[in-house]
Amino acid sequence: MNTYKAILAAALGLSVIGAAQAGNVYITGSTAMRGVVYNAMTNAGTVFKSEPAITAVAASGKESGATYMAFQGVLVGATGSGLTTVKCYWTGSEAGIADVAKVQTEGFLADSDVNTAAGTITDLSAFSTSPDSAVVNLCLADNAQTYSRTTTPVITGAKVGIVTFKWLRNPGVWTGANVTDQQIRAALGGACPIGLFTGANDDTSFVYVEGRDTSSGTRVNALGDSGYGIFSQVEQVYLSSGVMVDFDSNGTYETVSGFSSGGSLAGSLNASTVTATDKTSNGGTGFSVIAYLGYNDAKTALNGTPAAVELTYDGVPFSTANVENGTYNFWGNEYVYKASSVDAEAGLVYTDLTSISKGIDTIFDQLSAIPLDLMHASRPGPLGDPSHN
């Protein structure tokens, strides 16, 4: 009798788990591409047959900039009318590749939050106490797995387009408009005397890099494109309202890590540091920061107050044409990867996203992301220069 009860309970438990997880597809990865994925998911005919019946995001600001998203509808390519929920948690490209390759679990919006949403969830606390913990099926990455920190196990992926980045500076002591690879490398290595940026014999204040943590594909591209080295240790600063934060709590006010999201990094640039205290061992009053951001996060920083300033890169301004022709080279190849074992629905979402000229590339805005067929230049990865096709 007890055995019978135990079997029954186990069976019921399994069925509950099955019901809760059925129809969900889990995506992590590139924060730079979260806006593009949002547009792809809400665009009828790209991933879902029609605009999703439910779109839920946890965001205090713009919905397409949310860290957590969920969409529910009928997938393009599905044979029936069954609903599928696609849940996204934008962790960064490197974290996404690690999730998919190592079959890792992440926390997503809970089913209860998604299923009761009439429109948009904006209250982050609504799901944070009981997230849906699930094994990640797919990820978007701003760099190929071969350039990542997780090169094995090898996972299946497809290049779907080009993702663009920008260098910005805050309203600080340095007021320049262009940054070179050499200056970037010097600043990535730690405090860079301002004289290396101004050309004057001046080391009374310093230029620092504000940047992302090691989960970021934007960081991979910034360190690779500049020639600093993807795996080389950096010394970045972390600002909050223009004040240096002792991120590692070791008194240095410099860190090998950084911001976990491009949105937070963008916001930190909207502060003047002309009269701020340099809390590193250099001391003094007034300093500057430069930062690397995806296009949409850069836009946020450029529209903030006081506004961050866009920098030309090695003398070349950002434009779609300059990216397409390879003269502006701060961009990366965008990939969608899938886990070694995925169910039919996750497989369908992978196909929907990666079908060239039918998938995610059809809704690229040609600013933050550019379709491959428009590019006149290509590169193997962040360590190689673009060559004209």
Place this chain on the structure above:
Amino acid sequence: MKNSYKAAIVAALAMATVSAANAAGSYTANDLLVGFTTQSGNDLIYDLGSESSVLNGTASYAGLDSLLTSTYGSSLSGVSWGVIGNGVNSGTVRTAYTTTVQGVVPNTYIGSTAFSKLNNAAGTLANNNFTSASVAGDSATVAASLAYSWNTETLNGTLTSDYVNAYENPNVTGATSADFSQVNNDGSDPTLLGDFSLGSNGTSDALTFNPVPEPTTLGLLGGAGVLLLAFRNKLGRKQA
């Protein structure tokens, strides 16, 4: 019951493994890292412990012999190796440590920016090869072709951030000795601290450190020599 216990243990172990694999290491100031490479296959990187523990002879290099044997077999004749380390990255004078070919004085360097380059290179080795803050006995085998191998950082790297380009090549090759020096970031002359020696195989005490005798020790030795000479002369006069 037993199975549940086993399952719990297995789950706990699995979590620990995942956690360790995901964790990024870091370089502990003043630790000395020794690296070995044949420029192909796998490199071996090992934390010898703090500079002071190496100099005062309390560092044990536990497990290094067996690591050398398992990585390179019975002969170390073609293995390039060197030792690097850095002091704290703050203060007016910052200190780096490096090996050089015997008789070769390491380069001098000036300024905190120059020191940061050395410090970041050591950090690159630790961050990517260890899973937490480096401590004595930490080790890693890493493919020589990777960006964060000993081979790339100290011998064949092409990036300006690689140790060999940010400073110099600290390696010697095979069973030999290498000078070990302290170099401060004020441009002053390096100070020879002693020499490391590598035996021909890794079976027993493959790596040893011999400090430069302290001036007081030299004085005592000199004094003993003078006394010995005087005693011998006295003995000689008596016999005559």
